[in-house]
Amino acid sequence: MRASLGLRMGQSLTMTPALQQAIRLLQLSSLDLQQEIQQVLESNVMLEATESDPLDVEIPAADNEDEAAEAAAATEVRGDAETLPEDLPVDAEWSDVCDMDPAPTSGTPDDDLQAFLDANIKGESSLYDHLLEQLQLADLDDRDGDIGLHLIDAVDSDGYLRDWEELLALLTDRYGVSAAHVEAVLRTVQDFDPAGVAARDLRECLLLQLWLMPARTPGIQAALTLVDHHLPLVARRDPVAVARQTGLPVAETDQALTLIRTLQPHPGRPFAAHESDYIAPDVFVAREKGRWRVFLNPEHTPKLRVNSEYQRFIKRADSSRDQLMLKGHLQEARYFINALESRNETLLRVSQCIVEAQRAFLEYGDEAMRPLVLRDVSEQLGIHESTVSRATAHKYLHTPRGLFELKYFFSSHVTTTEGGTASATAIQAMIKRLIAAEPAEKPLSDSALAEHLLGEGIQVARRTVAKYREGLGIAPSHERRSVWS
Template identity: 45%
Template structure:
């Protein structure tokens, strides 16, 4: 075979850079979009953020200036008097501009009241005012620094506690064996064995430390406490009693309950640190120390029989135990950062009509830099002119993609509110079944586009802040031939459990029967799945005395 050239004609679909950019911006959250816009501002000189201008100066803008990306935000109103009404949506154009005072043309009074402030009389002035750094600037280092962990807190407390070198080594091994919950993950015998295995290395470190301190003229006896046995032996002479004594000392550190071997030990440590006059303290210590298994299985009858406590007294003991922290390490800040949610859609009710609008705080306000755009020459093919032309084209694509994103988001959010109008009026129990295909047909878009729009986008409503995905749910058939949303079923289950008798909570089978009485056919395993998704324990764990 010899190489040959062949010419074929065919058709294929390719994604243009403009389409790729539009899809990328469409699936970004509000925080990610803000970072993307900032990156575009830094890389493209043709883009600039719109500055708030005084009202009197808006009429002096030249007609050749490029329009802003968000000159007005469409607001959709529709009546909610009837859930299935076909009233047409009313589009309103709203432009929010800050009212300012032109200080050059305005007249300043000759005399001002003694207790008046400049900002109270001339708000929104266009004159630049130099101000000192904000509080966020002072807190920059603390915000960017890693958060304190439980290990850091325990090590800090250890450094402030006077101990001998041997006890310091034992305490360090114990702290390293404590997990992020605050529990000891190994036995004391294993800790002692590990110290003995590294005894020669630890003794050499102690010896080098003593020599360095002695060379500096520091008396090492004044820096550490003598050993309990007074023999001043090395690390190879430690016994299990010394490890227990150091562990008891660490268990006095904050947070209370740290260094416990198990849950019962953790609760017992916290009870011992309570004041002696705390009501029911002794009884609670007895229950935790000897009957923690019965308490976990909620066998209150057996606990009352073995402890000779009355029902009222046992209730007080349980209330005291419930004030304790089973995970003491959780009180120390973890490494995870708090992620904030900024809703991009705001739904309000005004005069009996629901209004859907974009959040003006998250709506980008960009425009073409007219100064740089005026430098472009048509007949010039130099590198500088080509650079400006390319950036101008990219800036226009970027603005168009941002505008398309806002329009698509508003259109999808409006259709969601129209479909779930009963939810906004009555609550989760009135939620209707909804899938991506329904909204895709309503807005004449593909399901993948709806999926991108509803991912990591949030809606602020009078009932709270919800992700757009929250309004989509599967359906369950009813006995009458209708459909019920899975979200509504979860709300009904939660409501039934909230009204159950504490002494005899509802089982999953009983919940299924109660839903069947409402003509909702749901299997017991489906009830268990919904209950676990709402983090509701089973019936045997929900049992209470009152």
């Protein structure tokens, strides 16, 4: 084998740091992008936002420079200069020699702001605190109070008492009482609000709620029987089938199932801490002069620029450490600004393309949704499919019909009887409309839904209808049958 030298020409794609940064910014959500911008602003001295600082003091206009300087000084210090002593003690406080106006108090917030504060900032008592308050009011001695406190500690966020056998052994051993004594304290805790709390399983949780109801409640006896002995049958929601297997009258079974559906299987859920999630749209679409216009959310697209003051400090011929640092920050700032502008431009182009393709949806609703895939947008804009996927990931479009994720407008297609295509989203909307108008006593099966769709020119198989129905979270026909009397 002989070694030799040769020349070869070829092409390859290199992922430069600037390209990697542009790709990463494109796939960030609006919240992640704001955090990224904030981190870059804090770490790069060359980068600054162009928004005006709300703390800047507006200096009144003056006829000449001297008057302007005096006005500026007057706005910086509110005290009277004539009252200040020439020499101040070292430990003197500013408030001792200068009259400081108190900070203005904010007025009463409007209704919308107050509702936001009440929903998100105002703390509510937890399930543990709610049960503890009732335990302190219960007529229990010190030992039983301690046992009750241990029981409350073992109640989870759903309101259930988990690991009962282990807890029972621990309490009987620590306090030297019988298992029956601990269960007696447990029954006291189970009488607390909310109904069904401290239950050891779903069956006991539902029974505790039924036992608190008046004896004259319609269907109460049949409900107790179903929950106590036939709980798996309750999930079928079919009164005829349940009555056939239990031997109960159909009318009583109907009333019992209706009553059971009013119970709370997770009594602790209303006390669970929650935080409202708000989604701010990345893109807005509005109709102006007969055309749909798309524009970016200005809150998510801040204007950045290179700091001109620091830029003047850079000297080309200087290679000192500080100069190299400033030059590196300047290059990174330019890369980041270009990547941010590229992201906004790509997002705007993709959104405009989607809006133009789904104009019928904006005007007529879900059933007018057109089939659309990533390839359609990429071919029209001349970009790669992965770029379209990144641009639409975790981005939201605000339309007159509501707030939608950009991914919502992409869907597969189904061939119609006339040779055209229909969007899967449009078919789901048709299925939802048909089910909403179905007779309550005779809900439409998947086969019947397929026949109705065929009558509207949409040819889909029964299993496809079942898949779309399940995607909508709609139960099958035998579970949608209403309870009748």
